[in-house]
Amino acid sequence: MTGTRETKAPKRHATPKADKPARPITIHDVARHAGVGSMTVSRVIRGAANVSPAMREKVEAAVSVLNYQVNVAARATRSQSTAARIGILYSNPSASYLSEIMVGGLEQSSKMAGHLLLERCEGLAGQQAAVERLLASGVDGVILPPPLCDSRPTINRLLAEGVTVLALATARPMDDVSCVRIDDYAGALAMTRRLVALGHRDIAFIKGDPLHTPTEVRFEGFLAGMAEAGIAIRDDWVAEGLFTYRSGLAAAETLLDGAARPTAIFASNDDMAAAALAVAHGRQIAVPRDLTVCGFDDTAVATTVWPELTTIHQPIAAMGRTAVALIAEEIRARKAGDAPAPNHHLMKFTLIERGSSGPVPER
Amino acid sequence: MTGTRETKAPKRHATPKADKPARPITIHDVARHAGVGSMTVSRVIRGAANVSPAMREKVEAAVSVLNYQVNVAARATRSQSTAARIGILYSNPSASYLSEIMVGGLEQSSKMAGHLLLERCEGLAGQQAAVERLLASGVDGVILPPPLCDSRPTINRLLAEGVTVLALATARPMDDVSCVRIDDYAGALAMTRRLVALGHRDIAFIKGDPLHTPTEVRFEGFLAGMAEAGIAIRDDWVAEGLFTYRSGLAAAETLLDGAARPTAIFASNDDMAAAALAVAHGRQIAVPRDLTVCGFDDTAVATTVWPELTTIHQPIAAMGRTAVALIAEEIRARKAGDAPAPNHHLMKFTLIERGSSGPVPER
DNA sequence: CTGAAAGCGCTTACAG
DNA sequence: CTGAAAGCGCTTACAG
Numbered sequence A, B: 001m002t003g004t005r006e007t008k009a010p011k012r013h014a015t016p017k018a019d020k021p022a023r024p025i026t027i028h029d030v031a032r033h034a035g036v037g038s039m040t041v042s043r044v045i046r047g048a049a050n051v052s053p054a055m056r057e058k059v060e061a062a063v064s065v066l067n068y069q070v071n072v073a074a075r076a077t078r079s080q081s082t083a084a085r086i087g088i089l090y091s092n093p094s095a096s097y098l099s100e101i102m103v104g105g106l107e108q109s110s111k112m113a114g115h116l117l118l119e120r121c122e123g124l125a126g127q128q129a130a131v132e133r134l135l136a137s138g139v140d141g142v143i144l145p146p147p148l149c150d151s152r153p154t155i156n157r158l159l160a161e162g163v164t165v166l167a168l169a170t171a172r173p174m175d176d177v178s179c180v181r182i183d184d185y186a187g188a189l190a191m192t193r194r195l196v197a198l199g200h201r202d203i204a205f206i207k208g209d210p211l212h213t214p215t216e217v218r219f220e221g222f223l224a225g226m227a228e229a230g231i232a233i234r235d236d237w238v239a240e241g242l243f244t245y246r247s248g249l250a251a252a253e254t255l256l257d258g259a260a261r262p263t264a265i266f267a268s269n270d271d272m273a274a275a276a277l278a279v280a281h282g283r284q285i286a287v288p289r290d291l292t293v294c295g296f297d298d299t300a301v302a303t304t305v306w307p308e309l310t311t312i313h314q315p316i317a318a319m320g321r322t323a324v325a326l327i328a329e330e331i332r333a334r335k336a337g338d339a340p341a342p343n344h345h346l347m348k349f350t351l352i353e354r355g356s357s358g359p360v361p362e363r
Numbered sequence C, D: 001c002t003g004a005a006a007g008c009g010c011t012t013a014c015a016g
Helices: A027-034 A038-046 A053-066 A072-081 A096-111 A123-136 A152-160 A184-197 A213-228 A245-257 A270-282 A316-335 B027-034 B038-046 B053-066 B072-081 B096-111 B123-136 B152-160 B184-197 B213-228 B245-257 B270-282 B316-335
Strands: A085-090 A115-120 A141-144 A164-168 A178-182 A203-206 A264-267 A292-294 A311-313 A344-347 A350-352 B085-090 B115-120 B141-144 B164-168 B178-182 B203-206 B264-267 B292-294 B311-313 B344-347 B350-352
Touching: A027 A038, A027 A053, A038 A053, A072 B072, A085 A096, A085 A123, A085 A316, A096 A115, A096 A316, A096 B096, A096 B115, A115 A123, A115 B096, A123 A152, A141 A152, A141 A316, A152 A164, A164 A316, A178 A184, A178 A316, A184 A203, A184 A213, A184 A264, A184 A292, A184 A311, A184 A350, A203 A213, A203 A245, A203 A270, A245 A264, A245 A270, A264 A270, A270 A292, A270 B270, A316 A344, B027 B038, B027 B053, B038 B053, B085 B096, B085 B123, B085 B316, B096 B115, B096 B316, B115 B123, B123 B152, B141 B152, B141 B316, B152 B164, B164 B316, B178 B184, B178 B316, B184 B203, B184 B213, B184 B264, B184 B292, B184 B311, B184 B350, B203 B213, B203 B245, B203 B270, B245 B264, B245 B270, B264 B270, B270 B292, B316 B344
Parallel strands: A085 A115, A085 A141, A141 A164, A164 A178, A178 A344, A203 A264, A264 A292, B085 B115, B085 B141, B141 B164, B164 B178, B178 B344, B203 B264, B264 B292
Antiparallel strands: A311 A350, B311 B350
């Protein structure tokens, strides 16, 4: 929660305007004001090509004077042949990344007069039922956030019905499906390099859920970074996790109670890194003085714990926006009769250094 | 992340249907199929009153046979006089409750053919700018999640422009603004009673950010519960917090390092309870054997930490749904020329017992 | 209680 | 390059 400090005195607000503008501004108001036909206005606001600069200018002026806003609903009715009905099928509504995906996606889809449908599913059976509901409501495309982004059965069912699919934040792009993602390999490599640059050589790694595609890819990035630095991997410093806090607890306990203790723990997501922090705390190991801990994803927990986590930031909201834009374009192309190739869109990640990492402790 | 276990073999999916149904089912298709006028269909799908049972039945049959889905966009154009443009003004996109509010709100608004606008703001200046953006885009109503739900300046600005406002999850309803909330007082009271029932008498409390309305109200609920049980409040067992994890860390350290140690800590939100857990862990105090910890809100962190938190569950998604439904109704009434009184809607909370609480330790 | 007509604000053909 | 006409699928008056 953000602290918003403000005057407590509830000063009486001005007399409320009883009547809001009775009728919203339409394309015709703009046309009249600009002295052109409504079609010209329609062309300008859509960004169509065939408009003379003079006309365009007049219309744009009128739009800004009148503070005209397109009525997306009306637009949708008519261009319904082009407007997309896009579903987001999610399984974990409390996952902190979901709100950001939705914020981004919704922003984009309302800009584009698209229609966003949210469908939730629980478990495997629920997944099938949710897909059928989505299908029944006539979606043109479905965005799959993790972990559904890697569910081949779901994807196949959707594709079989001619629905466009986009896998969001998968680590392994598929040939027949578009995706928006970061480079998990490069992210893990960058983090490993940073740890090495801080002087760490005794670096432990906590792997994620073996069923999720980022798990292996991030581990490979870590291995590459270690190999590059000429550091051998110790089996007892590679712990298995499941991306959950609880699994991170167990993994970190193993790592910190072993015969030799690493100077850094690279957990392959933030939840597990937060758990490592708690375990270190329990062992009276000061972070980052005696131990560096870092995570991956930059979800809410990264800035909730103390010290805050050094981690790899995924631009989740932007990924949501991009996903909606891409899938809408693909749907449009498909409706126009094209057979667009799946688009694999890579976004930039950022290594964010916060309080949980520091130079290797002196011996 | 939910583990979705599934067959790995990517069995080739059936030949994709090249063409989706060219034309979606309309109200007229249903009318023809049912042998009635389209107006009757319209009435049935809207749930209007004046339809004979016989007609209704025929229409409903046709709807289900044809798998008809209302075209919300089309509906919105016509009932645009009634359809609402509702904004959600939020300040903390990574807050885990936000995704649930949005999921709920979006579900509801797409059912109602409403239009949901998301507007984000940062800081106080950003808050004003965001309100102006919302105003410029012609919103009819704005939903304010915490902590903006208690921002009088924002509310006043909105009201002054004739915009309907709904405060979501505020602890102090305002006379001139609708709200959807739980009873924070009763929630804190229920939790305190539960702790007492478990045999605890040495109960510490961690307060929240003094600028947020739930802070005082939850504390009052705690005081009432203690008074009811005839337990005196010890000043050194009431710690100040800010609803953040970090503040919880400091508060819990004070509580657990004091001369006398409580057998239970009631933190007034989950983030601070999670912090208390970490501190207990650091002090080798076993939870719940030696110490009971409980929180409030049932946000994502409550089930992320270990042991999972006993807490008061707020039905956030349902609150989002309800908020949209209520504000839409209020907007409709206002547009119809009424002056509806603000609606104060109270939702039920639930006390959820998980692993972090248990009976008082034997002496 | 039922339905034929008119219209929501926009865009897609269609003429200039 | 520009605009008058028709229509998107639904709902709001308006007649029976």
